[in-house]
Amino acid sequence: MTYRSSRRSFLTAGVVLPLTGATLWQETADRQAASSASAPQFSYRVLGKTGLKVTTLGFGCMITSDAGVIERAADLGINYFDTARGYQGGNNERMVGAALKRKRASLVLSSKSGARDKQRALADLDTSLRELGTDHLDVWYLHGKNSPDEVSDELVEAQQIAKQQGKIRFAGVSTHDPKVIVPAMARKGVMDVVLVTYNFSMDPGVAAAIEQGNKARLGIVAMKVMAGGFRERPGRGDSGTREKLKRAGAMLAALKWVLKDRNVHTTIPSMTDMDQLDENLRAMAEPYGAAEEKLLARQLDFITPLYCRMCGECTGMCARGLPVADILRHLTYTEGYGQFALGREEFLKLGPAVAAVRCADCERCTVQCPFGVQVTARLRRAQELFA
């Protein structure tokens, strides 16, 4: 048996296919499109002051390894795709560009630069455009800025130059600290879009910051919408619970939780396969209800007592002088990543005085976690394992 070719113009590693193949792909494309999936239901929102109408489910391409998944998402109707100069050492942009080439004109495409000065940022942009095979980006983000100072005047100037040159349509900034960056950008008025971490495990202050951004007509794009608690962590020893939650639809529930916030305009969950794409598409059609609420509550119960977020917001100090956050981190090495030796080694580095303390000797713990980590139980577990 011989084969007709798929419509992909590049393989994921960037190998150019013959033009004849590309022509043949086009011939069969539309005929096959109708039969490839039942039509999903889409919802759209306007991306703030950009005026762009985007699907509430976008596509974070950063860990996708097969271009076919991205191409199918575009064929089905998702219209917001996100990548970055740094993803997969630069290979990601090349794959995304190849996957979206046929539909580029009808899509909203964003990329990012982590450069810290104007010259390098603009050089990154030129590389992004070349690798993506496009003459412009719809949104170009300053990548990973967690304090207003990092959004420097010269980086903003780089975005303005890029706009004037027609290389970008809109300027954005991505952040893991929405509570700081969104209000700052709302005040500053130089950005069109902010890309923020946002999920059900966060405190209400994040939602308030996002609301403030929406009121200032910033486009709001949410990332990390599934929360880190879903991440595969070999050796954690809790895979049974996690798998049960996943099967029950906790990831879909997490996505729905974000979409129910009308201040969020689109989301960019990363997707690695066709099944995940199909599951996520359901988030646009199905409401967030009591079942989802229950699932996420169980998920929060699952991750909250165990994992220190290293936020530094613990109330009180240990009466016996224990460096609580450090010890909890070392415990995570062992229970989170299966690295017992590393956890113990780091714990012992804290010194004999720390190793000698036993939480069981104290009547009441003086340290409380605002996120509900069971501090005493976790410290006792560390002492049991390491001391």
Next chain:
Amino acid sequence: MKAVKTFLLILVAASFAGAADDCRLASGWKPDGPSRTFTADDLYEYLDGGAEGYLIFGFVRLEHQTCAKGADSLVIDVSEMNDPDAAYGLFAARRDPRQPLRRIGMGGEILPNRASFAKGKYYVELTAMPGEEYRPTLRVFTVALEKRLTGRSTPPGALAWFPRGHTSVRLIPRSVLGLRPLKRGYVAEYSNGQAFVVTEATAQSAAAVLAALRRRFAGAKEAKVADEAFEFNDRYLGGVCIFRKGHYLGGYAHLHKGTEGVSLARTLASRLP
């Protein structure tokens, strides 16, 4: 026995820390600020969304050090992964497949302002700035760091399964070909398509995966390759031929028009253990 274990632990820790710590491996360079360590919990602080690309391979920790020589800056990042295959997988995912592969550790590359290689459980990435051409400096650092790191210098055995002529072989940590049942495996890029191999735990589980895929792609046609096989055309995967040989699942996808998938698959199957 305990003493031996402790010694080995210290040896491994020392080799890891030393690699990221010492900027003086090349003449005139010195540390610019303290070294930093990132784990899976805080890698986002350093790599932002790019962190996910590390975590998916089985990331343990990263030692980060910036070095300086005059106006030039060099960043040394040494990542410890769960195992050597994961380190090679990260290297292969991040390297530029258009550039030549160099014999550094399990594999490496040196570009004008960036170098990378994998050795043992470690993936090393060096980035120089602000100039355009740093290859001589990167070579010196790469050679010295490679000597310091312990572990395997031979690439994963899976690479030898693929027939010659590929431009790159990558470890796909999740959903090979974008298909969830193909959990983790290697993909080799050829000018006329992609070859892949997924290793299942048992022949039974491999047969179950194959059966699930056969149900998924209605209209697939039986083929005579290894224990069982079928072939089909798909809008997103192009021409596909998938076979099972014991607990291995392998085959070709994205095949061009006119390419004989079955004969290619037979050759691949014959190279599997």
